[in-house]
Amino acid sequence: MSKHSDKELLKKRKKKKEEKKKKRKNLSEEIKVSLPHKFSLLENYEIxxxxxxxxxxxxxxxxxxxTLNMIDIKYMDVAALIYTKIILRLLKKENKxxxxxxYYPSNPKVKDLLIRSGISIGEEEKVSIFKIRDGKKVNTNLxxxxxxxxxxxxxxxxxASQKALYSILLELMDNTEQHAYPDSTKENNWYFYLQPQEGKIxxxxxxxxxxxxxxxxxQNFYLSINNSKKVSLANxxxxxxxxxxxxxxxxxxxxRKSNRNKGLPNIFNRSQLEEIKNLKIISRKAAFNFNDDLDLVEELKGTLFYWEVDII
Incomplete structure (x- = not known):
């Protein structure tokens, strides 16, 4: 093989290598994903x-x-909606x-839910009083x-539902400060959203x-059993x-303060008394009223509370 042929071959290989490198770069610079058809954190949580x-x-x-392709979403619940909003905010925070x-869902109801909640892509938001609210500390005006x-x-x-709402939200906002990351650069916000639908909120x-x-x-707490034996919670x-x-x-x-976390059993008790209904909780992999109360395979970032009250 001549020197000229060798040079041509090397040039072609180099060009092919550069094209592959450029393709990989373009793939890493732009990500396109299609969202699940049933985008429900309450019913389709693992997916x-x-x-x-x-x-x-x-x-x-x-x-x-x-790029989020949401065209084929047939159903989206409020829990999945608010969690998606937080994840998108986290991604933007890490990559300004x-x-x-x-692409908005072709289903008009799902599209309307997205826009009215404050999630808009390429369109102006519709005027709605029920938008996602957020904060870092207790907001008594909420x-x-x-x-x-x-x-x-x-x-x-x-x-009774108003009193329950007041009590629950104060506790949950206070818990946000308690369970905050020590690293101040990480996300430590609370987010709240409501949706009136079919005779309930x-x-x-x-x-x-x-x-x-x-x-x-x-904290590596120990639980006392029969006031004597102690069992490590973590292990x-x-x-x-x-x-x-x-x-x-x-x-x-x-x-370790006696006045702390009394609101968690308070929330549970209000659910038992049916002042609130259909209480569901996910905290990282922990589940309450999900997955037969067994740990989830996939982890949620933070803690999510969901409940309903009847409209009168």
Whole structure:
């Protein structure tokens, strides 16, 4: 083979190598994903969590464009909606140059739910009083604002439900501070959203901190049995069991203060009294009223509370 032929061959190989490198670069710079048809964190949680966790692994500081194809979504619940909003916010926080693009669902109800909640891609948001609210600390003005907004829409709930709402939200906002990440650069917000639908109001509260069970595990608490034998929570019980113990009122408070975490059993008791209905909780892998109360395979970032109240 002549020297000229060798040079030509090397040039072709180099060009092919550069094209492959460029293709890989383009793939890493733009990510396109299609969302599950049933985008429900309440009913299809393993698939939804798997989708979001795989997305978190794929998106990096090199990613310039994230395109969400939502055309085929037939159903989306409020829990999946608010969690997606938080994940997109986290991705933007870690990569300020990330551009979000997308295709809205062809289903008009799902599209309307997205836009009215404040998630808009390429379109102006519709005016709606029921948008996702968020904060870092306890906001005592939140509850009166919610009641006023509901009444402005001629939506009424019982006095018992109003009292339950006030008590629950104060506790959950306070818990956000308790379960915050020690690293101040990480997300430590709470998010709240409600959706009136079919004679009831669906409430979702998400605490993006470490989570109830993780906070308890890090303290390496011991549970007294028969006032003598002590059992390590971290080494003995799964996350879902620890969550149920916290709800039941066992002394597993992360702050060791007697006035802390009384609201968790309070929330559970209000559910038992049916002041609130259909209470569901996910805290990282811990599940309450999900998955037969067994630990989930996929992890949720933070703690999510869902409940309903009847419209009167």
């Amino acid at each position: 939804v969590l798997n989708f979001i966790n795989s997305l978190l692994k794929r998106v990096s500081y090199k990613t310039k464009i994230l 140059n990330l551009e979000l693009r997308g 509850i009166p604002e919610i009641i006023r907004d509901l009444e402005n829409e001629n939506i009424k709930i019982s006095l 669906k409430f979702v509260f998400l605490d993006s901190g470490e989570g109830i069970t993780e906070t308890i595990r890090k 003995t019980f799964d996350d879902s069991t620890i969550l149920r113990m916290a709800l039941a009122g066992y002394r597993v408070s992360a702050t």
